[in-house]
Amino acid sequence: MSEMSSGRGRDAHPAPTLEMVAAAAGVSRATVSRVVNAAPNVSDAIAEAVNEAILKLNYVPNRAARSLVSRRTQVIALVVPETTAKLFSDPFFATVVQGVALYLSDTDFTLNMLIASEMRSEKTRRYLLGGNADGALVVSHHEGDHSYDRLDLSLPIVYGGRPLLESESESYFVDVDNVAGAAEATAHLIATGRRSIATIAGPQDMPPGFDRLRGFRRAMADARLRSDLVEYGDFTPDSGAEAMRRLLDRGEPIDGLFAANDQMAAGAYSVILERGLRIPHDIAVAGFDNNYFGSTAVPALTTIDQPSLELGRAMAEVLVRRIEGKPVDRVTMMPTRLIVRASTTPRDA
C-alpha cells in the first residue's frame, strides 16, 4: 500500500479557456460565450465552428468565473439540522434528499449539503449569506423549525414541512397533507366497522403531531363519533406503548386505534398483545408514515404512505422556480395514500 501522491491534477492539462476556444475557432471570446450560452444572435456557420473547437479542446466553462460575473452560483444548499441528521437512517428523510437530488440532476443546479449544528449555525448563516448558493432547502424532521426565515430576505428558501405557527410566517414550504392523511386512515377504520376509536397523537408542538390529531378529529366528527380517546406520545415506539397502556387503563371499550406514526403503532401492538387482545379482531390499528415498523409488524400495519420522493422533488422545483423568478404557490401540499394491510381487516372478513 503506497503512501503519498496527491492533489496534482487540474494542472497536468491546464484547462482550456474560452479564449483558447475563440482562438481555435477564429472568433472573439464574446461569440464563444454566446454559443456556449445559446444566445440568439449567432450565425449557424460560426456556431458550428465554435462547437467544433469546443469539442476538440474539450472545453468546459469555468464556473467560478461565470459565477463571479453573473452573480449566480447554480448551487442549491440543502440544510439539514443536525438533530435531523441523527435520524438519518430514517428512510423518509433519505428519500426526500434523493428526490431533491433527482430533480436537480435534470437542471443546471448542483446540490450542496450542509449539516447545521448549534455550534456551527453561524458558519451556516455565513455560507448562505456569502453568496455561495442561489437558494436553500431546509428539511427538518418534525420540528417545524423555520428559523431561517430571516435569511429569506437575502436568499430564497423553501422548507420541507410547514412552520409551527403558520400565521406568523411568510415562508415557502412543501408539506405532506397530514390532516387529510390522518382523516383517511381514521375514516378507513370507521368504514371497516369500528366505532370506539382511540388515537395516539404526536407532540402537539410539532406540526405533524398537531395536524394528524386534527385529521383524526375531523374524520370522527364527520361520522358523528366521539373523539375523546386521545393519549399522547413522542413518536417513539416506547411512548406508543405507554400511551396504549393509558388508553386501555381508562376501562372504556376500544375497537380501533389510529397512531400518529408507525413507530408508535408498533409500540401499541406490544401492549395490545400483552393484554391478551387480538389485532385486528379486538382492536384494528392504523398508523402513519409507511415504514418498516409497520410493514414488518405482525399483523402488517395499515398505514398512510407519504410521497417522500415527490416531496423532495417538489421542494427542489419550488425553489428553482423562485430562483428563476417564476410564479409559485407559497404552500404546496402533497397527497398521501392509504395502504390497507391486515391490521384493519374487518371482523367478518
Add this chain to the structure above:
Amino acid sequence: MSEMSSGRGRDAHPAPTLEMVAAAAGVSRATVSRVVNAAPNVSDAIAEAVNEAILKLNYVPNRAARSLVSRRTQVIALVVPETTAKLFSDPFFATVVQGVALYLSDTDFTLNMLIASEMRSEKTRRYLLGGNADGALVVSHHEGDHSYDRLDLSLPIVYGGRPLLESESESYFVDVDNVAGAAEATAHLIATGRRSIATIAGPQDMPPGFDRLRGFRRAMADARLRSDLVEYGDFTPDSGAEAMRRLLDRGEPIDGLFAANDQMAAGAYSVILERGLRIPHDIAVAGFDNNYFGSTAVPALTTIDQPSLELGRAMAEVLVRRIEGKPVDRVTMMPTRLIVRASTTPRDA
C-alpha cells in the same frame, strides 16, 4: 396563499466586498486579504482594525472570486450512481453520507451531491473535469465499480468499497473489512457449538459477496471444518429464501448458517421456520450489515455491524488529505463489530 415574489435577495444588501472592508479599516485590499487568510505578516494593530471592519460590515469573502484566482473550489463532489440512489432507503448508504457531511462540516469544504445515471454520465464527467470540485467521493453500494479511475489523473478520487479487481487498480479507497467480519461471525457460530455450518453467499462479482465468503471459509478452515455448504443469493430476502431451500434440500445436516447479509438471513428465516425447524435451537443464524431486517426479526439476528458513519468520515478524511497533499494510505480498512443476539444463543443456555 399568495403567489409570486421570487429570486430577489442578494441585491437588497449588496454584499460587502473586500474593498469596502479595506476602505472602512483604512488599509489596502491586500492587507485585508492577508488578515482574512491569516497570513503571517500583519501587525496586530492593523489586523484588529481590519477584523473590526469585517465584523461591522458583516463581510463574507466571495467564494467565486476566491476560486477563480486560487484555483481551489473548496468543493468535494459526492458521486452516487443512480443504481445506488435507488437503494437510498438503505440505512447503510444514508449513514455513510452523513459521515461524510459530518466530517466536512468541520473543514472548509462543502459537499456537492451528484446522482450519476447512465444518461447523465457525460454531465458528471464534465462537472468533475470542469474544475467544479477539488476532489470526488464515489459510493456505490456493492458493485465495486471504479470506473472513475481515469478521472483520478485530473482529480483526486476516493472510493467507498474496494474495486473488483484490486490488482488492476491504483485507486484510493476505504472499505469495511468484510473478510474479518465474516470470519468473526462464523467463528462465533463455531464458538457457540455449531459444526455443520452453511453459508448463503452473495454474488461473487461483488467485492462484499466475494470477501464475505472468503471470511467464512477462512474461519471454517481455521477450525478444521468443511466449508462446502455454500449456496448463492443476490442479497435480497427472496434470494436468501431460495438459497436456504437449496441448502436444506441437500439433505445434509445443518446446525448453523452464516448469511452474507441480513436481508438474505431474513429470507432464510422464513424457510427454516416453514420447514418446522427452530432458530437457534436447530439452526443458529448469523448475518451481516446490522440493519432492521435483522434487528426486527424474531428471534433477533446476530450480525456484523459496519461502521458506516466512520466509513463516510474516513472517506472524506482521506480525500481531504489527498487534496491538501498530505500523505495517506491508499487503502483504509474499517473494523467491523459482532452483535450477538438471540439467533445464536447456544443450545444449553
Add this chain to the structure above:
DNA sequence: ATGAAAGCGCTAACAT
C-alpha cells in the same frame, strides 16, 4: 509590514 497593480475566466453592455 504594507500598498500598487495585474489578472484569474467569464459575461454584458456598447459599438460596429
Add this chain to the structure above:
DNA sequence: ATGTTAGCGCTTTCAT
C-alpha cells in the same frame, strides 16, 4: 451578427 471593452471580487507578485 460579431467584436471591443470593462469589470465581477479576490489573491499575489513585486515594490516600497
